[in-house]
Amino acid sequence: MEYLRSKEASQYLKIGKSTLWLFTKQGKIKSIKLSERVTVWNKADIDAFIASRSTEGAVNA
Numbered sequence: 001m002e003y004l005r006s007k008e009a010s011q012y013l014k015i016g017k018s019t020l021w022l023f024t025k026q027g028k029i030k031s032i033k034l035s036e037r038v039t040v041w042n043k044a045d046i047d048a049f050i051a052s053r054s055t056e057g058a059v060n061a
Contacts, residue, residue: 003032003040012046023049 004012010020023029024041029049031039 002043004043004046005038005040009041009046012043013050 006017006020010017013020015023020029020041024031024039029041030045031041033039
């Protein structure tokens with residue numbers, strides 16, 4: 001499994017870090033808290049989020 005820190009995850013998604021944290025807080029993307037100050041995101045979970053977003057767009061088009 002590949003894990004990304006907030007900077008890497010936000011760059012991968014092409015969004016700002018604050019938007020990444022918002023999506024995490026809203027439960028749209030699952031994060032893993034390794035310690036009090038270290039949070040990571042599983043790349044597979046991010047890819048699933050991207051896939052779900054592209055599916056939603058196709059349905060709503």
